Amino acid sequence: MSLVVQKFGGSSVADAASVIRVASRIAQYAKAGHEVVVVVSAMGDTTDELIDLAEQVTPNPPPRELDMLLTAGERISMAVLSMALNNSGVAARAYTGSQAGVITDEVHGKALIQKVTPGRIRSALDAGNVAIVAGFQGVSQGTKDITTLGRGGSDTTAVALAAALDADICEIYSDVDGVFTADPRIVPSARRVPVISCEEMLDLAANGAKILMGRSVEYARRYGVPLHVRSSFSGRLGTIVSDDAERMVPVDPGVTVRIADVPHLDAADPSKELSVDTTDPGLEAPIISGVAHDRSEGKITVVEVPDQPGKAALLFDVVASSGANIDMIVQNSSTTDDTVAISLTLPEADSDVALAAIEQARETIGFSEVRYNNQIGKVSVVGAGMKSSPGVSATLFRSLGEAGINIDMISTSEIRISVVTDISRLDDAVRVIHTAFGLDAEQTEAVVYGGTGR
Amino acid sequence: MSLVVQKFGGSSVADAASVIRVASRIAQYAKAGHEVVVVVSAMGDTTDELIDLAEQVTPNPPPRELDMLLTAGERISMAVLSMALNNSGVAARAYTGSQAGVITDEVHGKALIQKVTPGRIRSALDAGNVAIVAGFQGVSQGTKDITTLGRGGSDTTAVALAAALDADICEIYSDVDGVFTADPRIVPSARRVPVISCEEMLDLAANGAKILMGRSVEYARRYGVPLHVRSSFSGRLGTIVSDDAERMVPVDPGVTVRIADVPHLDAADPSKELSVDTTDPGLEAPIISGVAHDRSEGKITVVEVPDQPGKAALLFDVVASSGANIDMIVQNSSTTDDTVAISLTLPEADSDVALAAIEQARETIGFSEVRYNNQIGKVSVVGAGMKSSPGVSATLFRSLGEAGINIDMISTSEIRISVVTDISRLDDAVRVIHTAFGLDAEQTEAVVYGGTGR
Structure with a gap:
């Protein structure tokens, strides 16, 4: 029983x-x-x-x-x-x-x-x-x-x-x-x-x-x-x-x-x-198992942070102490001076406390400006198959590029790639990625994950 | 504290x-x-x-x-x-x-x-x-x-x-x-x-x-x-x-x-x-402390119950077994034959089960008829002073009689007298009794109970 x-x-x-x-x-x-x-x-x-x-x-x-x-x-x-x-x-x-x-x-x-x-x-x-x-x-x-x-x-x-x-x-x-x-x-x-x-x-x-x-x-x-x-x-x-x-x-x-x-x-x-074919596990493992999206985050960009050891750590310390949950982080070195821009995403609900905390640390960190943008969306592809498929990111970026969708930030883990786009293009991004990875129901080559017996 | x-x-x-x-x-x-x-x-x-x-x-x-x-x-x-x-x-x-x-x-x-x-x-x-x-x-x-x-x-x-x-x-x-x-x-x-x-x-x-x-x-x-x-x-x-x-x-x-x-x-x-006068406790103790009333009961009358030992007990046994709560009981001997009429009051909500139980015991008990009346009201006077005041019931019945209110049933305890009247006269009964016992606020002779220090 x-x-x-x-x-x-x-x-x-x-x-x-x-x-x-x-x-x-x-x-x-x-x-x-x-x-x-x-x-x-x-x-x-x-x-x-x-x-x-x-x-x-x-x-x-x-x-x-x-x-x-x-x-x-x-x-x-x-x-x-x-x-x-x-x-x-x-x-x-x-x-x-x-x-x-x-x-x-x-x-x-x-x-x-x-x-x-x-x-x-x-x-x-x-x-x-x-x-x-x-x-x-x-x-x-x-x-x-x-x-x-x-x-x-x-x-x-x-x-x-x-x-x-x-x-x-x-x-x-x-x-x-x-x-x-x-x-x-x-x-x-x-x-x-x-x-x-x-x-x-x-x-x-x-x-x-x-x-x-x-x-x-x-x-x-x-x-x-x-x-x-x-x-x-x-x-x-x-x-x-x-x-x-x-x-x-x-x-x-x-x-x-x-x-x-x-x-x-x-x-x-x-x-x-x-019917489920369990005779050939692994060979037809789909590369990705799903496309997830999230509209609930905002992006903070801190401009002209001095490019000195410890400054970025200080910034993240300040944000963490405010109780905000940081999701993605991207840092771009400037080519013209000795500062960097640091962008991070976080739940919109956490943005007020995070922005206040950063503003309060302006002198200690020494940046010039803070920007906030809540008109962003995040789309992620997830799949255990990515571990052994080096072409995944190329497929992803190509599909977005062909659709004219700008990529704002990128973050990856072993089995996931997430990109941030303008929120107005988020639905398009989900659709083109879904198609690019052969997940659409009408595509005969699509193998639904699970067919391999996992 | x-x-x-x-x-x-x-x-x-x-x-x-x-x-x-x-x-x-x-x-x-x-x-x-x-x-x-x-x-x-x-x-x-x-x-x-x-x-x-x-x-x-x-x-x-x-x-x-x-x-x-x-x-x-x-x-x-x-x-x-x-x-x-x-x-x-x-x-x-x-x-x-x-x-x-x-x-x-x-x-x-x-x-x-x-x-x-x-x-x-x-x-x-x-x-x-x-x-x-x-x-x-x-x-x-x-x-x-x-x-x-x-x-x-x-x-x-x-x-x-x-x-x-x-x-x-x-x-x-x-x-x-x-x-x-x-x-x-x-x-x-x-x-x-x-x-x-x-x-x-x-x-x-x-x-x-x-x-x-x-x-x-x-x-x-x-x-x-x-x-x-x-x-x-x-x-x-x-x-x-x-x-x-x-x-x-x-x-x-x-x-x-x-x-x-x-x-x-x-x-x-x-x-x-x-002001409360506590210097002379007891002497001015009011005879009754309050008049209560209840509209929620009904009256069952069982007619022509054989006047034999055990028949009344059997009736109450049957009602109690049905789960009904009996309040007042009155038994009247008939003067013309060897039967009695037994009346009892009980919560209206209990009347259905009680009536069904009595009906089922018709042959065992041997009565001729059961009547039910939910158009009754009960008025009670309560007061510890009644223990030593033999005139209370006389005052009560006189006041009701002068107001033309029929008394249907009577039940007494050491400190209480309850009477059942037709429900249409219940409010009148409460008022005339309240006045008869000097409880009205404008009556100067009224002593509110509690003045004696109880």
């Missing part, structure tokens, strides 16, 4: 009707004989409404009290979901993060899980129940206060419980069908990726793919938990995130398959099952 | 503005140097909204899951109230019933408190915080599941915490100014009762006064906790419920008085302080 952890996000349980629909999906698994643990987020806009309420009484809610308030959201959704399951004849019991043994540090609002002691959940399963657990929340080890895990916290709850319970799969349900080779709203021919490695998923997440937070993927990789990202609306197969192609995983009620054998669907025609 | 427990009901924290107003009252106590524990109900209609949500997914929510759902209501109100207090410069921390050590049995929906272990609350006070506690909820000793205490549960939480913390007073805030000699909506000249004994308060509660549930008064009597029922809107003195006239209690921020010296206000002119 396999153990399945299923996480449902807020859009999957937006109202009573959605809760009933989700309960019916869970019930199918339970009735097929799987042990099921469900992690659920707050219903629809509940969390935003609770934050609004807090803001009506104070501009600065104390973090401990804010956590207490926000955790009411999952308390409601998990109780209602449990009721719906019981109503459909499936025994279920709901548990708070604290009751489920999600032990965290004491950093309210973005607590880190320290350990999971799922004794009550194990007992509930042994007694024949579906266990429903509140996502996003835990209890601090020292102070026994209620904590929240911050963004993507419910995914992390699900993965952590799956690890602690040695689950066979951790399914992350949302409103999209899985990981695609690019955002289907920008590239209509984008295709679903049936299987992807943890490293690639991490790079996609870090470069703008919103389907999974890197944090939960990191957790899954560390504990060897296979993830299955899929839609609670379609019920179709989604994307399995795993590094172990030989592992057997449940993919539907009563259906367990080897990851290497996971069938995949053509996104252009979801009814069409593509 | 005195310890004050303050309970605020849902109407006192209906929205963010109300929460801020309540926080400002609490802050006055904290800034005057009192230790303050606050028990809070769910905001406004939250509980009803959560019940609606449950009913959208199932007609029969499992009690355990329903408790989990409903406790989200106080979680929200306590967190928001704590935020508002912190915002006004008063350190506060919110605690769930479980965290506050409210240990109950396992009867979901109407759990009984088994013990209170307020270690975390005591520590929070010692660290200089106002402690906010979720009312209405606890955690079961055995299963460690979240429970709710049922109707009036937040009052009970407050009294139980006050007892466990040895508080100097337990203030119950609502939207009325205290206990009145009759419902001011029916008797405009009704006067506030400044001090009342536990026994009288229990009898008033049992006979329709909605201001306090008997359960919390019973708890207060057992543990000797003085209660102060007052309005969160006016801030005026309300009604102190206590059997110990010599006890010192805090009644306003920084103000502590002997209960016997509690000043009282003329309800007709709330600005006018009446």
Whole structure:
């Protein structure tokens, strides 16, 4: 009997009707004989409404009290979901993060899980129940206060419980069908990726793919938990995130398959099952597995920084101390004098504090000017195949050049290339890159990643 | 330094503005140097909204899951109230019933408190915080599941915490100014009762006064906790419920008085302080302290029950087994045959199950007919002075007779007389009785109870 952890996000349980629909999906698994643990987020806009309420009484809610308030959201959704399951004849019991043994540090609002002691959940399963657990929340080890895990916290709850319970799969349900080779709203021919490695998923997440937070993927990789990202609306197969192609995983009620054998669907025609060729692994490995994009960053350029040892380090020190997260960095030496221009990208939300901190250090660093531009977009290609394919960057730059798209900044890692362009050309950039690497559904030469048995 | 427990009901924290107003009252106590524990109900209609949500997914929510759902209501109100207090410069921390050590049995929906272990609350006070506690909820000793205490549960939480913390007073805030000699909506000249004994308060509660549930008064009597029922809107003195006239209690921020010296206000002119004469205790004790009424009951009459030993007992047995709560019972012997008619009153909500149970026992009991009438009202006079005043019932019946009000049933206890009338005459009955016993504010001979130092 396999153990399945299923996480449902807020859009999957937006109202009573959605809760009933989700309960019916869970019930199918339970009735097929799987042990099921469900992690659920707050219903629809509940969390935003609770934050609004807090803001009506104070501009600065104390973090401990804010956590207490926000955790009411999952308390409601998990109780209602449990009721719906019981109503459909499936025994279920709901548990708070604290009751489920999600032990965290004491950093309210973005607590880190320290350990999971799922004794009550194990007992509930042994007694024949579906266990429903509140996502996003835990209890601090020292102070026994209620904590929240911050963004993507419910995914992390699900993965952590799956690890602690040695689950066979951790399914992350949302409103999209899985990981695609690019955002289907920008590239209509984008295709679903049936299987992807943890490293690639991490790079996609870090470069703008919103389907999974890197944090939960990191957790899954560390504990060897296979993830299955899929839609609670379609019920179709989604994307399995795993590094172990030989592992057997449940993919539907009563259906367990080897990851290497996971069938995949053509996104252009979801009814069409593509056969998977596992006889020749590696040879047809696609060079890139996906194109990610990000509109949420801005670019700071510091002009005429003295070209002296330590000045650049000082600048980054100042920015880091302001609490801003730096993403990309580019430094250009001037050819005419002894100064350099340093550009960096960072989340737009962090730009104010970073700009203020840099301005304050003007005399110490000795630059002449700071510029800020939020009209930028970042496009990234990610793929494990890049490691052994030196032509990738040439293909990338050529495709952008032919489309007349200027490249502003470039940053690379072993399996990723990111470029910054003007935001007005970002969608074009995603499309031409997707085509250049043969990812479009109609291109016969395209091999969807996962066909090699990873 | 005195310890004050303050309970605020849902109407006192209906929205963010109300929460801020309540926080400002609490802050006055904290800034005057009192230790303050606050028990809070769910905001406004939250509980009803959560019940609606449950009913959208199932007609029969499992009690355990329903408790989990409903406790989200106080979680929200306590967190928001704590935020508002912190915002006004008063350190506060919110605690769930479980965290506050409210240990109950396992009867979901109407759990009984088994013990209170307020270690975390005591520590929070010692660290200089106002402690906010979720009312209405606890955690079961055995299963460690979240429970709710049922109707009036937040009052009970407050009294139980006050007892466990040895508080100097337990203030119950609502939207009325205290206990009145009759419902001011029916008797405009009704006067506030400044001090009342536990026994009288229990009898008033049992006979329709909605201001306090008997359960919390019973708890207060057992543990000797003085209660102060007052309005969160006016801030005026309300009604102190206590059997110990010599006890010192805090009644306003920084103000502590002997209960016997509690000043009282003329309800007709709330600005006018009446002096309290404590020199002649007992002589002017009023005969009755209040007139209560109740419209929520119905009357079942079972006709032609054989006048044989055991038949009446069998009838009550049948009704009790149906789960219905019997209030009054009257049996009339027939003068013409060997049968009796038995009438009983009970909450209208219980009438269906009781009638069905009686009907099912028709053959066993052998009666001829069952009648049901929900157009009845009950009016009760309550007063410890009745014990030594044999003329009370005569005054009562004379006043009703002179007003042409028929008496349908009568029930008495040592300190109470209740009569059932047609519901159309109930308000008249309350008014004529209030006047007959000299309780009207303009009657100079009226002595408001409490003047004798009880």
